[in-house]
Amino acid sequence: MLQEAVDNFVTSIANGEMERSGGSRNTIMAYRNDLGQLCSHIQTLGITSWPRVTHEHIGNYVRHLRDEHAYRPTTLARKLAAYKSFFRYLSQKGVVTTDPALGVCLPPVERELPQIMTTEQVQTLFQLPERDTPMGVRDLAMLHLLYATGMRVSELIALDVEHFRAQDAAMQCVGVRGNVRYLPLTSAAMDVLDRYLQHGRPHFLRDASETALFVNHHGERLTRQGFWLIIKGYARRAGIEALTPHKLRHAFAMHMINSGMDLGSVQELLGHAHISTTQFYCQLASAQHR
Structure with missing residues (x-):
């Protein structure tokens, strides 16, 4: 059930149902990868349905990605945005009654100065x-x-x-x-x-x-x-x-x-x-x- 909901969401993005102008190929791939990772993590907790996922589960997972996997702030921000978009979709479809990603925050992302070619x-x-x-x-x-x-x-x-x-x-x-x-x-x-x-x-x-x-x-x-x-x-x-x-x-x-x-x-x-x-x-x- 977890992966099926993700697949349906990604399809809706590809068809432009959830975004004003549809998703680019890169955006769709990012959603698929980010939510696939979230699916795997939720399954390791013994959870088999999205309504059982809580605010604490999402918050703890984001902190885990930051502290254990050293994801950069920009990457974490992208992943969290994907989670929030996904749970909005589930809420609209009546799959969940509360949004567990709501209120999960990250520190402000500081724009890194790129290395310029000499x-x-x-x-x-x-x-x-x-x-x-x-x-x-x-x-x-x-x-x-x-x-x-x-x-x-x-x-x-x-x-x-x-x-x-x-x-x-x-x-x-x-x-x-x-x-x-x-x-x-x-x-x-x-x-x-x-x-x-x-x-x-x-x-x-x-x-x-x-x-x-x-x-x-x-x-x-x-x-x-x-x-x-x-x-x-x-x-x-x-x-x-x-x-x-x-x-x-x-x-x-x-x-x-x-x-x-x-x-x-x-x-x-x-x-x-x-x-x-x-x-x-x-x-x-x-x-x-x-």
């Missing part, structure tokens, strides 16, 4: 792709584009060939909320993108009607997971720990801030909805210069 690390990364192979040219073009524009990986893989405005030395980027940004390109990014379009992309294509700018070895649009595997491979070779695609976005933002660009312009380039999000980089810049 210019030397970025240049090391650029030296790794093999420039005389189609795959190496493609990978180098993607790395240069991320660092030159600060775009998100989701925006990178959504690019079509027509988004490259060579005459304007810019890339048209459709943001996460559908807003369009025109991002200026460096001469280095322009050169490697032109080389990729001439000597890289045609090598991969299987279907001439494919519109994606960056394609995999099957000639299909590169996926987020595919790019993640690519950058992990280069990170290992470069000896850069915990490199994520988002760190190139951080590096771009910090380069713009440190070069004197005003905050509003950086916000526009990054596609942030609120200036407060961009102000985070000012805080980081101040911390670096202390």
Whole structure:
């Protein structure tokens, strides 16, 4: 009964029944994993139904995750949010009459300052792709584009060939909320993108009607997971720990801030909805210069 209720809840998220716009694949996987762990723990207590779960059970489990498993505050906050959403669902379905997650709190989450890639690390990364192979040219073009524009990986893989405005030395980027940004390109990014379009992309294509700018070895649009595997491979070779695609976005933002660009312009380039999000980089810049 425990797992069945979780499965029904996850299905409702996937179908958009519990959220305004449905759940993303990553959100659904997180719910499934977090609630699956909770299920296993509840079963070890000899409890076989959700109505028997109490506020103390949830509170003790969250503290157990913090103290025994050393989960970070951000991870604990995500898990607790999943529990609360799940029990709201059970309450709406009449499965439980009281919400055992209600009132369970965590200390305020302090935002950790990320480690920013140095210019030397970025240049090391650029030296790794093999420039005389189609795959190496493609990978180098993607790395240069991320660092030159600060775009998100989701925006990178959504690019079509027509988004490259060579005459304007810019890339048209459709943001996460559908807003369009025109991002200026460096001469280095322009050169490697032109080389990729001439000597890289045609090598991969299987279907001439494919519109994606960056394609995999099957000639299909590169996926987020595919790019993640690519950058992990280069990170290992470069000896850069915990490199994520988002760190190139951080590096771009910090380069713009440190070069004197005003905050509003950086916000526009990054596609942030609120200036407060961009102000985070000012805080980081101040911390670096202390």
